[in-house]
Amino acid sequence: MVRPKAAHYDRVQEYPWEIRDALHEAGLFGVWIPKEYGGHGGGVLDLCLVVEELSRACGGVGVLFAVNALGSFPILLGGTDEQRAKYLPDIAHGKRLIAFGLSERNAGSDAGGVATNASDEGDHWLINGDKKWTTNGGAADIYSIFAVTDPTSRSRRISGIIVEKGDEGFEIGRSEDKMGIRCVPVVECHFRDCRVPKDRILGARAGMGFKHAMMTLDNARPGVAAQAVGLAQGALDLATVYTTQRVQFGKSISSFQMVQAMLADMAAQVEAARQLVYAAARACDAGAKNVTKLAACAKLFATDVAMKVTTDAVQLFGGYGYMRDYPIEKYMRDAKITQIYEGTNQVQRMVVARNLVKEAGRLDHLKAFIPLPDHPNTIADQERSEAATAGA
Numbered sequence: 001m002v003r004p005k006a007a008h009y010d011r012v013q014e015y016p017w018e019i020r021d022a023l024h025e026a027g028l029f030g031v032w033i034p035k036e037y038g039g040h041g042g043g044v045l046d047l048c049l050v051v052e053e054l055s056r057a058c059g060g061v062g063v064l065f066a067v068n069a070l071g072s073f074p075i076l077l078g079g080t081d082e083q084r085a086k087y088l089p090d091i092a093h094g095k096r097l098i099a100f101g102l103s104e105r106n107a108g109s110d111a112g113g114v115a116t117n118a119s120d121e122g123d124h125w126l127i128n129g130d131k132k133w134t135t136n137g138g139a140a141d142i143y144s145i146f147a148v149t150d151p152t153s154r155s156r157r158i159s160g161i162i163v164e165k166g167d168e169g170f171e172i173g174r175s176e177d178k179m180g181i182r183c184v185p186v187v188e189c190h191f192r193d194c195r196v197p198k199d200r201i202l203g204a205r206a207g208m209g210f211k212h213a214m215m216t217l218d219n220a221r222p223g224v225a226a227q228a229v230g231l232a233q234g235a236l237d238l239a240t241v242y243t244t245q246r247v248q249f250g251k252s253i254s255s256f257q258m259v260q261a262m263l264a265d266m267a268a269q270v271e272a273a274r275q276l277v278y279a280a281a282r283a284c285d286a287g288a289k290n291v292t293k294l295a296a297c298a299k300l301f302a303t304d305v306a307m308k309v310t311t312d313a314v315q316l317f318g319g320y321g322y323m324r325d326y327p328i329e330k331y332m333r334d335a336k337i338t339q340i341y342e343g344t345n346q347v348q349r350m351v352v353a354r355n356l357v358k359e360a361g362r363l364d365h366l367k368a369f370i371p372l373p374d375h376p377n378t379i380a381d382q383e384r385s386e387a388a389t390a391g392a
């Protein structure tokens with residue numbers, strides 16, 4: 001269903017409702033949602049397996065599916081029981097689609113700098129501002145958005161708020177013309193005195209939005225990484241088939257050692273990325289402590305692999321790989337976004353390094369073996385001093 005339609009939806013840049021219907025009929029929208037809210041109770045690993053498989057055929061369809069997890073995680077991880085009971089069953093049953101609106105024109109990597117604000121008007125919130133790059137916007141019925149509810153607070157400035165299609169003052173704006181993942185819409189969302197009931201604020205109290213957004217990204221980044229693994233595997237599959245069929249110098253090009261080395265490196269990188277993604281997904285499901293670092297490692301490693309492997313796959317197709325008549329260039333275009341969204345890979349490296357430094361205290365026992373330059377205390381120094389003492 002997905003592969004035969006991939007080129008068409010990429011060309012026309014339209015939401016593939018027939019594919020959404022097929023995913024719905026297969027019951028896949030409930031994969032990551034707990035059974036008590038109508039899902040299959042599978043968690044992040046199961047989500048990753050589905051995203052990987054879909055992305056192997058079309059990266060756009062992979063994100064079309066995964067973005068519903070991204071949008072629903074703020075409710076699942078930060079919402080009240082009532083909010084979970086109200087929204088998650090419809091998402092699990094594929095009746096309603098959901099989007100995640102954090103980024104703004106001037107708040108991308110610096111997500112804490114969002115300017116969209118929601119003021120407390122007694123029995124309702126009044127939202128004003130604009131969101132940029134909302135994936136699934138327009139197709140979605142529910143939006144988990146993040147707005148400033150207390151501009152005076154440093155730590156509790158932002159809250160997650162649920163906005164629904166049809167809410168007064170909420171409008172979908174321009175839809176982007178994209179390099180890849182073209183079948184899924186990425187839009188601007190506008191809020192002009194948008195009025196939502198008081199109980200739409202995520203969680204028991206306002207001000208938890210930044211925490212909810214970060215928890216969401218920890219759980220969603222393995223999904224982006226799984227999209228990358230699927231894209232890389234899909235490109236490797238096509239390159240393997242092509243190189244065994246394409247004949248030059250009277251032989252299939254797969255018989256040339258340089259081509260074989262490329263295929264082997266691609267396969268090793270895809271498998272390494274896959275194992276890291278599964279490890280991160282399992283850590284999320286187990287509620288492990290180091291999940292932020294591991295999820296960021298998986299996202300940056302797998303998406304860099306996807307970019308490298310899809311580019312090498314185009315190379316193995318030669319000139320034909322550069323042509324839109326062939327399915328391989330789409331993999332390279334679809335792969336690029338995985339290095340950018342849900343935090344660029346520079347941001348992932350910042351997250352990993354920050355966590356490494358934070359954890360450095362656990363390695364204090366190693367200090368004795370690493371003398372600082374102005375405190376000569378090398379093992380050789382110690383041995384010399386012991387020898388001197390023994391001699392004395």
Ligand SMILES: Cc1cc2nc3c(=O)[nH]c(=O)nc-3n(C[C@H](O)[C@H](O)[C@H](O)COP(=O)(O)OP(=O)(O)OC[C@H]3O[C@@H](n4cnc5c(N)ncnc54)[C@H](O)[C@@H]3O)c2cc1C
Pocket residue numbers: 100101102103105107108109110132133134135136178186337340341342343344345346347350
């Ligand atoms: C197709 C698409 C879909 C998207 N979907 C969504 C969505 O559904 N919901 C949502 O909320 N957002 C979404 N986004 C937004 C996406 O998460 C942001 O684009 C991304 O976080 C980067 O922000 P920016 O584009 O403003 O780039 P900038 O933050 O301006 O970054 C520009 C460059 O500077 C680098 N940079 C920035 N700060 C630092 C730093 N401190 N150190 C080193 N390098 C740095 C970046 O890595 C990048 O290379 C989407 C974006 C795109 C393009």
